[in-house]
Amino acid sequence: MARPTASMEDYLETIYELIQEKGYARVSDIAAALDLQPSSVTRMVQKLDEQNYVVYERYRGLVLTAKGEQIGRQMRRRHRTLEQFLRLIGVEDEDIIQQDVEGIEHHVSLTTMNALRRLVEFMNRHPQWLRAFQDYVRSRDAAGGDDPDADDEPA
Numbered sequence: 001m002a003r004p005t006a007s008m009e010d011y012l013e014t015i016y017e018l019i020q021e022k023g024y025a026r027v028s029d030i031a032a033a034l035d036l037q038p039s040s041v042t043r044m045v046q047k048l049d050e051q052n053y054v055v056y057e058r059y060r061g062l063v064l065t066a067k068g069e070q071i072g073r074q075m076r077r078r079h080r081t082l083e084q085f086l087r088l089i090g091v092e093d094e095d096i097i098q099q100d101v102e103g104i105e106h107h108v109s110l111t112t113m114n115a116l117r118r119l120v121e122f123m124n125r126h127p128q129w130l131r132a133f134q135d136y137v138r139s140r141d142a143a144g145g146d147d148p149d150a151d152d153e154p155a
């Protein structure tokens with residue numbers, strides 16, 4: 001069974017969140033959350049139904065199947081962990097965080113995701129380690145002017 005596309009994963013994540021928050025997910029809610037036209041949401045929801053990720057009945061609404069729910073939950077978990085990770089390493093711009101997370105969450109392997117999750121856990125449990133890292137970043141920034149991208153060797 002092929003992996004769902006990135007777009008399908010986004011739908012499943014959104015549907016999962018809506019059901020967690022409101023107890024249901026309507027096409028109009030999904031369209032609002034993803035900033036899409038209801039007609040394109042309906043098409044995608046039908047496709048998700050054909051591939052057995054949701055059960056969609058026009059008048060009764062939409063439920064996740066077991067495999068749809070599993071992917072929705074996984075995507076939301078990845079999203080949260082990646083957000084935390086980027087904030088902990090000092091990315092402050094919320095637009096950049098969301099944009100990067102939306103890309104990374106579809107492509108990162110399970111192995112790397114688990115390693116990142118452990119790192120986030122560790123940083124949260126050892127604030128002194130996190131502070132040491134943040135002091136390091138501040139001192140590098142204060143030293144000024146260097147472009148880390150152009151110089152990957154530590155000074």
Ligand code: ZN
Pocket residue numbers: 013075079101102105
């Ligand atoms: Zn996401």
